[in-house]
Amino acid sequence: MDERQALAAFAALGQEHRLRVVRALVTAGPDGLPAGALAEAVGVGATNLSFHLKELARAGLVLSRREGRSIRYRADFSGLSELIRFLMRDCCQGRPEVCAPAIAALSPCCPPAEDTARA
C-alpha cells in the first residue's frame, strides 16, 4: 500500500458514518450485509449510504457483489490489513514504543501469528 492509498483509507475512516459502516461490516463477518440492512444499521439514507460506500470502495476498504436485486457489501479484510501494516511500518517505522503496546493489547485474541499471514 502506497501513501496515496493510505491517505484515501484514512480520509475514508475519518467520517462518522463511514467508520460505522466498516465496523458494521466487520461485525457482520465475511458474508457482509446488503445495502438496505446497512442503511438501517448505520441510520443513514439510501442515497447517502451509496455515496459513502463508493468512497469506501475507492479507498479499498469494502467490496461488493450483486445478489438478486440487492447488493451485498463486505469488509475488505486485506485492505484493512494493509492499512494497519502501513500505519505500523511505513508511518511509525515499526517503533516498539508504538507497535508493541498495540500488539500486546491484542494478544488474547490474536497470538504470535505465523502461517495465518497472507498479505
Added chain:
Amino acid sequence: MDERQALAAFAALGQEHRLRVVRALVTAGPDGLPAGALAEAVGVGATNLSFHLKELARAGLVLSRREGRSIRYRADFSGLSELIRFLMRDCCQGRPEVCAPAIAALSPCCPPAEDTARA
C-alpha cells in the same frame, strides 16, 4: 481511545500534509523538530503548517513544547499506539485475517512484545 477520538485521528491522517508531518516527526524520533524545520521538511507555509499542527494536536497525534523562540513538535507515540489498537481491536475486532498479516509484516523489527507494553 473512544470512537470520537479515533475519528479525529483518522481524519487528521487523511490529509497529505498532515500525514507527512507525522511521518517526519516519527522519523525525527523522540526529540521531534521545531516548527520551522518541519515547514521546510514538509514543504508548506508557516501559517498553513500551524493550522495542521493544531489539528494533529487536537487528534492526539503530536505534542509540542516551547524551546527558546521556537516551538518543538514531536510525535505522540502513545496516541499513535492507541490508534493502531483501536483499528485492530475495536474496529476490526481482532480478526486474525486482518491483524495477523499486519503483525507478521512487522516481525523483523518488532518481535513478540512482552514487557514493552505500557498502554
Added chain:
DNA sequence: TCTACACTTCAACGATCATTGAAATGTAGG
C-alpha cells in the same frame, strides 16, 4: 527598550465534502 525572529491567530477565499429529493438503472416475478 528597541529590533529581529519564530510562530500563531485572524479574516477571507475557493475547493471539497456530506446530505437531500428526484430521476434513472437493474432485477425479479406475475
Added chain:
DNA sequence: CCTACATTTCAATGATCGTTGAAGTGTAGA
C-alpha cells in the same frame, strides 16, 4: 410487458476544509 423493489446516479445545497497574506504574540539579544 408491467409493476414492485433495491440501489445508484444526478443536481443542488449548505457546511467544512485547506490555503493565503496581514496582523498579533511571545522570546531573545543589543
